[in-house]
Amino acid sequence: MRRLGIAAPSVVLALALVSCGQQTWDAAMQAGEAAVQRGQYDEAERIYAAAIKKAEEFGRHDRRVAVTLARLAQAYSAQGKYVEAEPMYLEALKIYQEVHGENHLDVAAMLNNLGVLHRKHGQFADAQRLLTRALAIKETLLGKEHLEVALALSNLAALSMAQGEAGQASTLLARALAVREKQLGADHPDVAKTLVDYAAALRKVGRNAEADALDARAGEIRAKAKS
Template identity: 35%
Template sequence: MSASLSSFSNLLDNHAAKLLSEGRLEEALNAATSALSGLREAVEDDPAEAPRLFAGLQVLADIQREMGDVSGSEASYGEALEISGRATIPPVEVARVRTQLATLLDFSQREAEAIPLYEQAISDYEALTPPSEETAAQLRNNLAMIYKGLGKFALAEQHYLRSLETLEAKRGRETEEVASVYNNLGSLYYTAGFPDQAKQMFTEALEIRTQLLGGDHPDVAQSHCNLATANHELGDNAASIQNFEHSLRILEHHLHDEVVSYEAVSLDYIALLENQGEDKKAAAARKRMEKMLATVA
């Protein structure tokens, strides 16, 4: 392949990336496909062109992903990773492609296939100079969610705690990312049958979210709801009712955006009241829920 044609393919690849950033997906796909045709020819003539083909496949896979073409995106990321095994590719770019493929499979309900990709991507980012510890911590959070779903609670806890340690060290305690990991840890402990530890984690998340977001935010409502479930499991139904009511007051202020959460929390609250024999209060809560839901029907 001539140098001029190789350069043209590179220009097409850059153009495809620009179109992708602008949301012009069909045009981006056409440009990336054209670029790859030239890049494949270039690699046949000169294997040293492999890094350009890697980059072109990365762009194509990103476009396919945005267009909802999961199988196409998976194939393109996979081919890029195969190239990285026989060509010198910047480690950070390999880590990025491996992460993209892991999340693609994860969000496609193919969690078991995503696990080794997440684990390798974490190692990749931690091996960079300097290490990309925050990115690795975020991937540990994703991986922990998978392990939790598979019932591998000890592994999930291990990754959540490593993620929390890194994020607190790098960003400080009062960040939304740290609050999210505390919340996820609480959910893990609750699912694993440790409501005391769950309550501690949910309380940490609530304190951080309240400080960061104020008392009238949907994430704060979520934390109150989570605390309600933990308190109920611990037999402290008075505290549970209080948390449910606090959560519902917040969600009512954001009803148009949080209608599904509002209904779910309301039904849990009503069920608790009925379980406690507070039938009149439960009936009043149901009536209020129906009235509020009618305003957004």
């Protein structure tokens, strides 16, 4: 949720400088990120939109253009502007593919973001295609026990749940849980979140006792974090 409040002077100044072309691309990106950190997504949107023009000075297909487009898309998404976010992600994806080829983590990130957008719009076939491709790239480049792979598995699980395929979701979440436990430790907040999601999937297929155990364990992790 966007936090209310007046934009910090540094953000306002940065926006003004970007708009009139007096700030570097690096400084503009820092200003946009500062606005995001403050929850001022509308300010971030305006800064990133102006920063695209600075990035294009390096060439229309420079990687920095793709980075800026992706940040602008994230600012849109944070405000629920999914229709506006999609063409930004698509253009960033096109540039990343031209710069890196098809098998690169930047490409996987854009495929993932587009897949999530399609899921939210109920376009499940497109979401499945995009998220599956993102997972395959990450597994190839990072191995099957990387945290980025766990993220891709969780996104596919959310799609499966949206489609009413809780059994498939539970299988994906079991894999994601194993990766996060190995990489983060058994008491990490991300592990607790995965346990809750896994429990919800198991309940949908009638495995209530297992779900209760997972929820209880998640509760213990969260209680420990507060103590």
